[in-house]
Amino acid sequence: MTVNILIHIGPPKTGTSAIQFCLKNDRKRLAEAGIFYPEHTTDINGISSGNLNSIFDTVGDDRVLNEAKITQLLELCNRSNFHTLLLSSEFFFERLADIVELLPSARFIAYVRNPLDSFESLYNQSVKRHHHTKPIKNSAKLPRFYLAKLDKFIDQFSAKRFILRSYSSKAFVGGNIIADFYSILGVTPPDNIINQINPSYSFEALEFKRWLNQFCSPQIALKADKLLQAFSSDTQRFTLLNAETFERYKIQAYDYVNDFCVKYDVYMSAALLEDIYSCVSKPYFEQKLSLDQFKVVANYLHECNPSLYRSICYSLYLVSYRRCFRSEFGQYITSKYKLSEVANKNMFKSIITKFINKLAGRHIDEHTVISTISSDDLVRLRAKLHIEDSISDADLLRELAVLAEKNDDIGLAYRLMSRAMVLRPSGPLIKSKLKYYEQRIENEKRLNS
Known part of the structure; x- marks a missing residue:
């Protein structure tokens, strides 16, 4: 047939x-x-x-x-x-x-x-x-x-x-x-x-999603x-x-x-x-949301899915050096939660810097979880930076966090230091640095509110 x-x-x-x-x-x-x-x-x-x-x-x-x-x-x-x-x-x-x-x-x-x-x-x-x-x-x-x-x-x-x-x-x-x-x-x-x-x-x-696309x-x-x-x-x-x-x-x-x-x-x-x-034109709107319009959509997302809202909030904290965080929209989103309130459940959600890719020797998508960096990746990091084996993984991640901090990438510094804390939960320097990073981001938020 x-x-x-x-x-x-x-x-x-x-x-x-x-x-x-x-x-x-x-x-x-x-x-x-x-x-x-x-x-x-x-x-x-x-x-x-x-x-x-x-x-x-x-x-x-x-x-x-x-x-x-x-x-x-x-x-x-x-x-x-x-x-x-x-x-x-x-x-x-x-x-x-x-x-x-x-x-x-x-x-x-x-x-x-x-x-x-x-x-x-x-x-x-x-x-x-x-x-x-x-x-x-x-x-x-x-x-x-x-x-x-x-x-x-x-x-x-x-x-x-x-x-x-x-x-x-x-x-x-x-x-x-x-x-x-x-x-x-x-x-x-x-x-x-x-x-x-x-x-x-x-x-x-539509306009809320266009704004969200900058960092999520x-x-x-x-x-x-x-x-x-x-x-x-x-x-x-x-x-x-x-x-x-x-x-x-x-x-x-x-x-x-x-x-x-x-x-x-x-x-x-x-x-x-x-x-x-x-055909007749629909009502024309210029592509610009007012803060009141933005708040309505943000509150709607928070009411429908608080977990998703916290993920958005955390993603914003991780790009605290960018304009979208400092904007009135970003400040409104993060006003509901402090960094410490959203970080634990959403830790290591994204990698946004080419620095890690270059050091690891393989491509890691900017949204890949930091915890997926394997021991082999850390071996390559050591080789590229000529770091002795006597230096622990926690120390390596801690120093990378400090380097990110010096480059004013506090979001990345926080992620790396948090990863170091998983490996060394009792480390006093790591704990103090995490508190410092949280305070830096909170201070920046208050200054822009």
């Missing part, structure tokens, strides 16, 4: 997370309809890379298409009498050329979205999930983003291989992205549809993201584009999509174009 291969490629910011979440939880019903959708995992936000690992392998820092995996999937479909193999991942959009070469009969499902919406959505996503800290960049010309790349792919691989749909509430079959996608499959959508898996931030949540670890960011998505305010609907920029981009967006739809058959393109033409 010939198996039809349908590959959903997104592109990003076209409801992929909601589609994948639904497909993952509807695998049994899809199988009954003759469609095999391979299992995949999701993170705590319900987000996943879809079926990426179903056909790709990780090789070093790269992804490599695995022909054997594809063969196994097709054999499974034949054995189980599935007429369709359905795969979904936004990563496929970036590696389409590889997939086309290996699967010449596959067809690709892609949604076309208003580039103006994509522009802001992609920026917001960069703040939410990719530690972006800079304000949105408004250039003279609206980027075409994925529309330009999709145009290139279709021109290269033939329009017959693409199923193009309009990403617009006015164009969706059944009024939502899930029902529209299921209409492509010829399957009735499930009753319990969840259309939004990756909800947008409010303005305050990816682990803390992920936990904060989940809570910030649930934070609601009067600014759920907003734009970061002023009126002049919005109108300019709107005209450009219409022209981009119109040119694309003239070239290719996009389902319900007229509705999509009408949606772009009639």
Whole structure:
């Protein structure tokens, strides 16, 4: 039996997370309809890379298409009498050329979205999930983003291989992205549809997260993201584009999509174009939070997850030499807890200096726990610094802490000295230094309050 291969490629910011979440939880019903959708995992936000690992392998820092995996999937479909193999991942959009070469009969499902919406959505996503800290960049010309790349792919691989749909509430079959996608499959959508898996931030949540990205670890960011998505305010609907920029981009967006739809058959393109033409700007907000707005979000996080708040507070103490700590936002966050109140439970959460990497002779991520420095690392430290074996690990860490102190990196000095105290809990010098570092940070906080 010939198996039809349908590959959903997104592109990003076209409801992929909601589609994948639904497909993952509807695998049994899809199988009954003759469609095999391979299992995949999701993170705590319900987000996943879809079926990426179903056909790709990780090789070093790269992804490599695995022909054997594809063969196994097709054999499974034949054995189980599935007429369709359905795969979904936004990563496929970036590696389409590889997939086309290996699967010449596959067809690709892609949604076309208003580039103006994509522009802001992609920026917001960069703040939410990719530690972006800079304000949105408004250039003279609206980027075409994925529309330009999709145009290139279709021109290269033939329009017959693409199923193009309009990403617009006015164009969706059944009024939502899930029902529209299921209409492509010829399957009735499930009753319990969840259309939004990756909800947008409010303005305050977005700006709070952008500030948080300056110093927090990816682990803390992920936990904060989940809570910030649930934070609601009067600014759920907003734009970061002023009126002049919005109108300019709107005209450009219409022209981009119109040119694309003239070239290719996009389902319900007229509705999509009408949606772009009639779109109205949301309320504009300049990217700057007031202290009162900041306090509301900070208090919300503290109330929802005190442990997470303490982790944020501790992370700030460890960068006490930076502007984000000295700012009114930083001073407010740390006003609830002293360093000694948050350090014990969150000790050694991050390494932020290249100094340790150079001395250890291997890369240690800035958020890796200091306690993961092994005895072998300390041996290398000794060799590089020409330190005799008679000097203990505690002494070595203590002296590194003093060196960090002399460089005014009190956060790092505190972490290193705390690590030394684990090895020598009764050391009087170590104890006195820790108290001194705590006092230094507390004094700096009071001076800036």
